[in-house]
Amino acid sequence: METAKTEIVVIGGGPGGYAAAFYAADLGKKVVMVEMERLGGVCLNRGCIPSKALLHATKMIAEARESASRGITFGAPTIDLEKLRSWKGAILDKLTGGIGALAKARGVEVIHGKAYLDDSHTLRVETATGQRYLQFEHAIVAVGSIPALPKAFDLGNPRIMTSTEALEMPDIPERLLVVGGGYIGMELGTVYSWIGSEVHLVEAAETVLAGSDPDLARPVLTAAQKKFKSLRFKAKVLSMSTAGKQIKVAIEHDGRTTEELFDRVLVSVGRRPIEVDFGLENTKAQRDAKGFIKVNESLQTDDPAIYAIGDIVGGAMLAHKAAKEARLAINAIVGDGAPTRDFVVPAVVFTEPELAWCGLTEGEAKAKGIAVEVAKFPWGASGRALTFDHPDGLTKLLIEPGTEKILGVGLVGHGAGELIGEGVVAVEMGATVSDLADCVHPHPTLSETLMEAAELYFGHSTHAYQRRRAH
Numbered sequence: 412m413e414t415a416k417t418e419i420v421v422i423g424g425g426p427g428g429y430a431a432a433f434y435a436a437d438l439g440k441k442v443v444m445v446e447m448e449r450l451g452g453v454c455l456n457r458g459c460i461p462s463k464a465l466l467h468a469t470k471m472i473a474e475a476r477e478s479a480s481r482g483i484t485f486g487a488p489t490i491d492l493e494k495l496r497s498w499k500g501a502i503l504d505k506l507t508g509g510i511g512a513l514a515k516a517r518g519v520e521v522i523h524g525k526a527y528l529d530d531s532h533t534l535r536v537e538t539a540t541g542q543r544y545l546q547f548e549h550a551i552v553a554v555g556s557i558p559a560l561p562k563a564f565d566l567g568n569p570r571i572m573t574s575t576e577a578l579e580m581p582d583i584p585e586r587l588l589v590v591g592g593g594y595i596g597m598e599l600g601t602v603y604s605w606i607g608s609e610v611h612l613v614e615a616a617e618t619v620l621a622g623s624d625p626d627l628a629r630p631v632l633t634a635a636q637k638k639f640k641s642l643r644f645k646a647k648v649l650s651m652s653t654a655g656k657q658i659k660v661a662i663e664h665d666g667r668t669t670e671e672l673f674d675r676v677l678v679s680v681g682r683r684p685i686e687v688d689f690g691l692e693n694t695k696a697q698r699d700a701k702g703f704i705k706v707n708e709s710l711q712t713d714d715p716a717i718y719a720i721g722d723i724v725g726g727a728m729l730a731h732k733a734a735k736e737a738r739l740a741i742n743a744i745v746g747d748g749a750p751t752r753d754f755v756v757p758a759v760v761f762t763e764p765e766l767a768w769c770g771l772t773e774g775e776a777k778a779k780g781i782a783v784e785v786a787k788f789p790w791g792a793s794g795r796a797l798t799f800d801h802p803d804g805l806t807k808l809l810i811e812p813g814t815e816k817i818l819g820v821g822l823v824g825h826g827a828g829e830l831i832g833e834g835v836v837a838v839e840m841g842a843t844v845s846d847l848a849d850c851v852h853p854h855p856t857l858s859e860t861l862m863e864a865a866e867l868y869f870g871h872s873t874h875a876y877q878r879r880r881a882h
Contacts, residue, residue, distance in 0.1 A: 423553035425452020427721030427733030528690035556722035584674035596679035709743035709750035770819035
């Protein structure tokens with residue numbers, strides 16, 4: 412059988428994979444990208460894009476309800492789930508088609524099929540029309556991750572869902588149990604609460620969104636207490652079983668165990684590396700004890716010809732982190748730039764209010780013994796936040812004493828995800844709090860809260876008062 416030759420083969424067509432393929436093609440490399448399913452990966456098809464679409468659509472229900480206090484009243488909403496799913500699907504189709512068009516324009520060959528590494532330079536692809544063989548100089552593995560589903564919960568019952576099934580919105584369950592208070596559980600729990608489900612949350616930790624600073628997570632928790640029927644912390648799900656058309660769940664909380672019935676259960680306890688066998692063992696590349704592929708600063712595996720990026724190498728399982736690693740890996744292959752994985756990765760939780768942060772958090776600073784000074788600007792002092800009717804936000808800067816360098820930025824509030832990019836620029840570029848304070852921000856906008864937090868550090872914020880710092 413004839414074997415085609417290419418310079419770079421990319422295994423996986425998600426946000427890391429297609430970013431790598433496109434960047435390599437832009438640099439003049441011959442590239443082939445192999446994807447088992449639809450282009451776009453988990454993020455586009457079963458993750459960030461569909462969840463944000465549903466958050467936007469269902470949020471309108473809450474906004475219509477809240478507008479009564481402003482003198483504008485709407486009738487009760489009518490929900491057509493089939494039409495909602497079709498609208499969401501049309502967005503995914505458009506984006507997937509766009510990736511395909513961009514691949515074609517760049518001359519990137521896309522093969523749909525199951526990839527299998529026969530050795531460090533040979534890829535076999537099982538396609539619908541038979542096997543294809545590719546001889547390559549370098550490979551980039553970007554196969555992603557899947558939702559974690561503990562074996563005790565995997566009953567084969569469709570009423571026990573991961574984020575993949577929950578995003579399909581098969582129905583509106585009367586009672587929904589969300590297991591896990593991370594960003595997936597909080598986002599999808601919010602969607603289902605807005606659409607009419609009675610949502611109950613069980614979390615093993617002491618609060619929601621572990622890893623974020625408590626002062627930033629607090630407004631999200633307060634909002635969830637209003638949206639959700641119940642939130643139980645330091646709680647444990649002991650077992651699940653099928654009970655007719657419901658799921659019986661044994662929950663341990665506050666020293667006692669209860670058995671409760673739910674129409675559906677969403678298990679959102681994290682993600683794990685994908686387990687699809689693609690022949691990695693036929694190369695020198697190695698996995699760690701958790702199944703992640705081991706890589707160095709250049710994203711190179713123990714096999715010099717093979718690189719890995721994105722969720723499959725661990726760390727923050729975020730699309731934008733994968734896309735950045737894609738460029739670093741390609742740069743390493745073409746010999747451009749010093750290898751480094753030290754870059755700022757912002758995190759955003761798209762609840763209402765939204766929560767976003769980048770760089771150092773206050774919790775990390777305390778754990779690592781790093782001295783920081785903190786400047787906070789409350790959104791209750793922001794005219795724009797008041798016009799949104801969302802004054803419950805906060806902008807927070809973590810500053811290095813002496814140098815006044817901005818080490819971290821945190822935001823909670825309406826649209827925080829759209830603001831954190833400025834924080835990334837500040838931290839990545841090594842800006843000082845004076846730099847940020849001196850930049851004129853448009854009024855009235857929420858972006859002003861970043862400038863005013865910086866001004867507050869020096870004791871001269873226009874819309875909030877704090878005693879001037881001694882120098």
